[in-house]
Amino acid sequence: MLIIKAGGGADINLEGIAADLAELIEPFVVVLGANALRDRVAGQLGQPKVELTSVSGYTSVYSDQDAIDLIMMSYAGLRNRRFVEMCQRQGVNALGLTGLDGRLIEGARNRGIRVRAEGKTLLKRDFSGKPKRANGPLLELLLDNGYRPVLTIPIVDEQGFAINSENDDIVNTLQDALHAARIVQLIEAPGFLDNHDDPTSLVTQMSRTELEQREDQVTGRMKRKMLALRKLFAAGAAEVIIADGRVAQPVHEALAGKGTLIR
């Protein structure tokens, strides 16, 4: 069992990934990002990104219903179905899903962000949250019958609402349910870089101890990513491979030892 997460950058080679999947013998689940595509569609629609600054000074994206519409169009609609088409063109029997479908990824909706407005502190609640559990029986039902699930946001909250969520956290809930031996993360870089700005500073191997040490050295979004990686091992992953999603054969090269191997 393999979990493959493809980043949502504009340069990720989705056609190459689909062609590689046709060569795989073991079953797999794919999680797709679509940040760049979403931003492009938002631009075409003239739909601005709404951001809020909390009373504690933290700025975050506010996922209102228009933002969920946009996610449904760009992630669940365009990205997911065009990738399923690429897979079907290669003979891979892909089946696209969001976390809503069959309650595949259930999450807890965020409680809200405290903001100052008109001299008062208000709690503004949006449609975003943390994934808590994946529907393992549904995934196994599909995998056992030869289908290859392709997953995008949104996910579903306790009350059935569509909510936005982070793919790193979704991969963690998938791993809790599937106990994959290997997880491949395809990004717009050669792998984990010692120096973020230097593409030649690739770290080719990393132990779990080193992963924890590095987690202490970073902040913000990178810290969240490192924590998500650590949780994958806690959930039984033997190997996590972070590799270049822009090359001709992204999955093939990742499994052949390019990129960063963490174990």
Place this chain on the structure above:
Amino acid sequence: MLIIKAGGGADINLEGIAADLAELIEPFVVVLGANALRDRVAGQLGQPKVELTSVSGYTSVYSDQDAIDLIMMSYAGLRNRRFVEMCQRQGVNALGLTGLDGRLIEGARNRGIRVRAEGKTLLKRDFSGKPKRANGPLLELLLDNGYRPVLTIPIVDEQGFAINSENDDIVNTLQDALHAARIVQLIEAPGFLDNHDDPTSLVTQMSRTELEQREDQVTGRMKRKMLALRKLFAAGAAEVIIADGRVAQPVHEALAGKGTLIR
């Protein structure tokens, strides 16, 4: 087993349909239209509808790759996932699919339209076609495990391409696979009208013989619809109900005898 087809008009009461589905005991599959939504999104994107006139004078929509993108955004993205969300809010474990997913609806791509351009006759081939078969085992796998499939275009062609298709024809392939006893079609009218322009001219009952007679009296799109209806009976349907999708409880009222009952 019940197949429910909801039209793509702006006034179809999708929330009401989702609430009704929560009351159903028998399993069902839903097929959703989204014409009005697609046209709205096309307008927001400034994407014009491309039409071609064939050498024989017949005008039809030309489904280029932009049109398929639009279908993926509006049908597979927005319409399908918002409806799945409405269902999940009501406790119905809906699961949204297109014909691409697991090759759920396989079709044959159209050969092309003969057009005159620059003094020559050219064959212009688009991404549209006729559905030929539904993946019955996948539908049964989902239904037997408590999931309720919600289906929208696109469908998949022999080579894995996403293609546009008519929902009436899709319902026919579903019926060939599922042999539903009843098929409910929810439209923006009280049912089948004797006079298209007079909403009080509802035909409450129609025999299969009468259906065939009426097919001879109509032309164009309506003739295609009547032919599709006739094929449903040929594929084993006991009853087809054409009813108002705009009322408070569309499915409930259709099953309670409102609309047109054909048997």
